Every structure is written in structure tokens, then in C-alpha cells.
Amino acid sequence: MANLGGKEVEVNEGGYVMHPEDWDKAVAGDLAKELGINLTDAHWKVVDYLREQHGQGIEMSIRKLGKSGIVDIKTLYELFPGGPLKYAAKIAGLHRPTSCV
Amino acid sequence: MKQKHILILGAGTAGTIVANKLVTPAKKYDWKVTIVDQCDKHYYQPGFLMYPFGRYDEKDLVRDERDFLPQGVEYLHDGISRIDAEHQRVELMHGDAIEYDLLVIATGSRVNPKETPGMDDGEWGKSIMTFYEFEAAKALREILKNFNQGIFVVHISEMPIKCPVAPLEFSFLADDYFKKRGVREQITIKYVTPLDGAFTKPKASKSLGHLLTEKNIEIIPDFNVERIDSKAKKLISYDGKEVGYDLLITVPVTKGDDVIGRSNLGDELNFVPTDHHTLQSKAHKNIFVMGDATDVPASKAGSVAHFQADTLVDNIIRYLQGQELVANFDGHANCFIETGGQKGLVIDFNYEIEPLEGNFPFPVIGPLRLLREGRLNHVGKLIFRWMYWHIILRGWPIPGISNKMSMLGKKK
Numbered sequence: 001m002a003n004l005g006g007k008e009v010e011v012n013e014g015g016y017v018m019h020p021e022d023w024d025k026a027v028a029g030d031l032a033k034e035l036g037i038n039l040t041d042a043h044w045k046v047v048d049y050l051r052e053q054h055g056q057g058i059e060m061s062i063r064k065l066g067k068s069g070i071v072d073i074k075t076l077y078e079l080f081p082g083g084p085l086k087y088a089a090k091i092a093g094l095h096r097p098t099s100c101v
Numbered sequence: 102m103k104q105k106h107i108l109i110l111g112a113g114t115a116g117t118i119v120a121n122k123l124v125t126p127a128k129k130y131d132w133k134v135t136i137v138d139q140c141d142k143h144y145y146q147p148g149f150l151m152y153p154f155g156r157y158d159e160k161d162l163v164r165d166e167r168d169f170l171p172q173g174v175e176y177l178h179d180g181i182s183r184i185d186a187e188h189q190r191v192e193l194m195h196g197d198a199i200e201y202d203l204l205v206i207a208t209g210s211r212v213n214p215k216e217t218p219g220m221d222d223g224e225w226g227k228s229i230m231t232f233y234e235f236e237a238a239k240a241l242r243e244i245l246k247n248f249n250q251g252i253f254v255v256h257i258s259e260m261p262i263k264c265p266v267a268p269l270e271f272s273f274l275a276d277d278y279f280k281k282r283g284v285r286e287q288i289t290i291k292y293v294t295p296l297d298g299a300f301t302k303p304k305a306s307k308s309l310g311h312l313l314t315e316k317n318i319e320i321i322p323d324f325n326v327e328r329i330d331s332k333a334k335k336l337i338s339y340d341g342k343e344v345g346y347d348l349l350i351t352v353p354v355t356k357g358d359d360v361i362g363r364s365n366l367g368d369e370l371n372f373v374p375t376d377h378h379t380l381q382s383k384a385h386k387n388i389f390v391m392g393d394a395t396d397v398p399a400s401k402a403g404s405v406a407h408f409q410a411d412t413l414v415d416n417i418i419r420y421l422q423g424q425e426l427v428a429n430f431d432g433h434a435n436c437f438i439e440t441g442g443q444k445g446l447v448i449d450f451n452y453e454i455e456p457l458e459g460n461f462p463f464p465v466i467g468p469l470r471l472l473r474e475g476r477l478n479h480v481g482k483l484i485f486r487w488m489y490w491h492i493i494l495r496g497w498p499i500p501g502i503s504n505k506m507s508m509l510g511k512k513k
Contacts, residue, residue: 013303057377057398058368058374058396059261059396059398061259061260061261061370062259062295062325062339063259063354063369063370064368064369064370067369068369073325073327073339074339076339077339077340081340082323082340083297083323084325086297086323096297096301097260097296097297097301098296098301098302099260099265099266099296099300099301099302100265100266100302100400100434100436100448100450100456101265101266101269101300101301101302101305101306101309101438101448101456
């Protein structure tokens with residue numbers, strides 16, 4: 001459990017939100033703070049897009065994000081330094097990108 | 102009533118399996134079935150992993166595509182120029198356009214070195230190589246014989262790729278191969294991945310993480326390649342990180358077939374948006390998609406195509422009979438993983454459930470152990486090649502392994 005957005009939220013060992021219904025904007029704000037990120041409108045555009053795509057059952061990749069028209073890849077790195085897809089996914093309350101093992 | 106026409110695009114693993122499974126229902130319901138492919142060879146793609154290390158002969162891995170297609174299914178050796186979904190017809194490169202009542206897209210996926218600047222210039226096939234195509238694997242076999250020292254980098258450009266665990270297996274097999282040749286000490290092996298580790302699932306990471314340290318393979322995670330400086334021999338990421346190499350074994354960006362892009366049926370990477378459980382195209386009710394061509398979040402692997410086939414054939418029958426579709430494909434995959442030194446392990450998983458430890462395919466008895474290294478698991482992989490040619494492509498079930506994943510014999 002972690003205290004996020006003023007409530008107790010169940011997270012996994014990587015700090016990702018376990019239950020999508022626990023996520024809200026305040027939770028996102030606190031998840032971002034843990035990563036040293038202050039959410040701006042530019043961040044929210046990416047986070048909202050990830051959530052919308054996830055809702056449609058679409059898996060996201062850096063390249064897809066870069067081609068989405070939402071953000072270019074360089075900017076994405078500036079917004080979420082180090083690991084843009086996994087950090088943006090974490091803030092969006094989604095699971096982190098994984099492989100089969 | 103006019104005879105219904107089912108058209109299958111692609112005679113690789115997925116298309117061949119479904120063609121074989123359609124023979125009986127086609128007789129029963131009086132359908133005509135046609136399959137189109139531009140290439141007349143069928144490759145045993147899992148063999149590409151071991152071929153560069155001197156395993157297998159060409160004849161073990163390459164057969165005539167027609168040998169695996171059943172009588173009663175018409176085979177057209179032709180390229181596909183466009184799918185015109187609106188008018189239910191497919192335009193061929195050479196032959197006449199074909200009309201269909203139901204289309205099965207099984208056009209697979211392939212690697213695209215041109216997608217990464219610097220990858221496909223003068224050094225492609227020399228210091229930058231891949232093992233994801235047969236000709237490339239053949240060239241690599243020759244290069245590896247003379248690689249005696251330096252930095253050997255195994256690299257994934259971007260997910261998704263075919264057989265996501267293959268690059269890791271390739272690193273393990275390379276460690277083994279260089280040891281046998283007595284040159285391992287002069288070679289540094291690095292594994293560069295866009296994911297945040299070589300293992301991304303907690304159970305697999307716990308059981309298998311030690312393999313990397315044991316084999317002295319350095320992991321460079323979170324690396325998204327922007328370009329390659331092929332003269333200076335280095336990978337450069339979007340955030341300016343650099344990894345130098347002497348020999349780069351890369352998995353280029355993997356995309357669905359270009360025909361999907363030309364026909365406006367795909368996403369940014371030419372994968373067809375597909376219902377995860379019914380395998381129906383999201384855009385067109387009379388198009389079904391199978392194998393690597395889909396965008397479903399299952400592994401791009403032959404075992405997945407095999408497990409999809411029952412749902413697909415069931416839904417083809419239902420669709421053409423005007424019945425409701427079944428939504429029972431669960432993302433099931435299972436794989437033999439080579440860990441080097443004549444050892445291997447087996448994993449079994451689906452959309453929801455990560456690979457777990459246990460016995461497989463039969464609870465308690467096994468004989469294969471899930472997520473544990475063992476010699477029998479390696480032998481299993483070798484037997485699997487025979488099963489591929491003789492059982493799997495025919496669309497027959499594998500004893501003890503059902504299409505839906507079973508939790509029997511597994512430890513949560």
C-alpha cells in the first residue's frame with residue numbers, strides 16, 4: 001500500500017497502481033512527484049492519450065507515441081527523463097511495458 | 102445459394118494451420134478455400150536462433166510451402182498488392198483480383214532495418230547483423246566463426262518483436278559458443294533492451310535473473326535507439342546514451358506486412374487492430390486476423406498461432422452461419438527457451454497470467470519443468486522441430502496441451 005492523492009492505494013513492488021479504479025488526478029500527481037516530475041499540460045496530454053489508448057485495448061510503444069501527433073520522441077524524453085514509456089504509464093495508472101518473461 | 106469463399110492471406114505458420122483446419126468444415130458447409138502467398142518456401146523460424154551457432158542444416162529449416170497445404174485448398178503463388186475491404190476483394194500483384202466472403206489475414210511480421218537511421222547502410226550484413234531472417238542467419242553463421250575478440254552487442258530496437266525471448270536466448274547461446282571456441286574471455290557480451298530489464302516478470306526475474314550474472318552478460322536497460330553511427334560503431338539513444346560495439350546483433354523494428362499499410366488496415370506498425378478474444382478485425386466483421394499480423398498483446402510466436410486456430414475456425418463457422426462469435430482466445434503461449442550448455446526451460450502463460458513454476462504439460466509428472474533450467478527442456482526444444490513439421494502445421498492438437506491455458510501443475 002502507498003499513500004497517494006490523500007488515500008491508501010494498493011501498488012505492486014514497482015510502485016504501479018494495482019486497481020485502475022483507485023487512479024485519479026491526485027494519485028497521478030503524487031506518482032509523478034515520486035519520479036521528480038511536476039505535471040504540466042504537456043505531461044497531461046501524454047498521460048490522457050495513454051489512458052485513452054489503453055481503454056481501447058491498444059498496447060503503446062515509444063514509436064507509436066512519437067507518431068501519434070501528441071508528442072515527438074525528443075520532447076517525450078524531456079517530459080519523462082530516463083524511461084518515458086514506463087514513467088508515463090506509471091503516472092497514468094497503467095501497467096509497465098513488459099515482455100513474456 | 103452461391104458458394105461461400107474463404108480467402109487466406111499468407112501461408113506461413115498461422116495461414117497453414119488454419120488452412121488445414123478448414124478442410125473438414127469446408128466440405129461440410131460447401132465452402133471454397135483459397136490461400137495466397139508470395140514466397141513458396143516455408144521456414145522453421147525457431148531454427149534461425151541456433152543456425153548461426155552451427156546447428157542444423159538448411160534442409161532442416163526450409164521446406165516447400167505446398168507440402169504442408171491440404172488438398173481441397175487452392176494455392177496461389179502471388180504477391181498481394183492491396184486488400185479492398187470495402188468491396189470484399191483482394192488485388193494480386195500478377196493475377197486477377199479475388200472476391201471473398203470471409204478473409205483471414207495471416208501475413209505475419211518482419212524486421213525493418215530501414216526504420217532506424219544508420220542501420221541499413223554500408224555496414225548492414227557486416228558489423229550490423231540479425232538472425233531474424235534465414236539469409237541473415239546464414240551470413241551470421243560465417244561471421245561468428247571468425248569473431249574472436251571485442252564487444253558483442255545483442256540489441257532489441259523496439260517492442261513488439263517476434264519471439265520476445267529469442268534475443269536473450271541468443272546471448273546465452275553466444276556465451277556458450279564463444280566458450281567452446283576458447284575465445285569467451287576476449288569477448289564482452291552486452292544485452293541492450295528498451296525494456297527495464299532482461300526479465301520483466303517478477304517470477305521469471307526471480308528464477309532466472311542469476312543466469313545473466315553467471316554468464317557474465319552485461320544488461321543495458323531502458324535503451325531506445327534513435328540511430329546508429331555505423332562508422333564509429335555505436336548505438337545512440339533518444340536521450341543521448343551511447344553503446345559501442347564491434348559486432349552488433351540487432352532485432353530491427355518489427356512491423357506487420359506492407360500490404361496492411363497500403364490497404365489502410367493497420368496501426369502505426371502495420372499490425373491489424375483485432376479483438377483480443379474473438380480474433381475478428383475491429384474494423385471489418387468479415388475479416389479475421391491471426392498470428393503475428395494482429396495487434397493483440399500476446400507473444401508473436403508460432404505457439405500462439407497454434408492456440409488461436411481453434412477459436413478462429415470456430416468463429417469462421419459461426420460468422421458464416423450467422424451465429425454469435427465465441428470470445429475464448431486467452432493469449433495462451435508456450436515456449437522452449439535455450440539457456441546454453443545443452444540446457445533449456447519451458448514457459449507457459451497467457452494475457453493475464455505470467456510464467457509460473459511447475460510441471461508441464463502434465464501436473465506432477467511433467468516431464469518438463471516450468472521456469473527451471475534442465476536438460477530435458479532442451480531436448481524438448483529439439484523434439485519440437487519434428488512436431489512442428491509433422492503435427493503443428495497440420496493443425497493437430499499436441500497431447501496434453503490445450504488451447505486454453507491450464508493452471509494444473511503450476512505454482513502461483
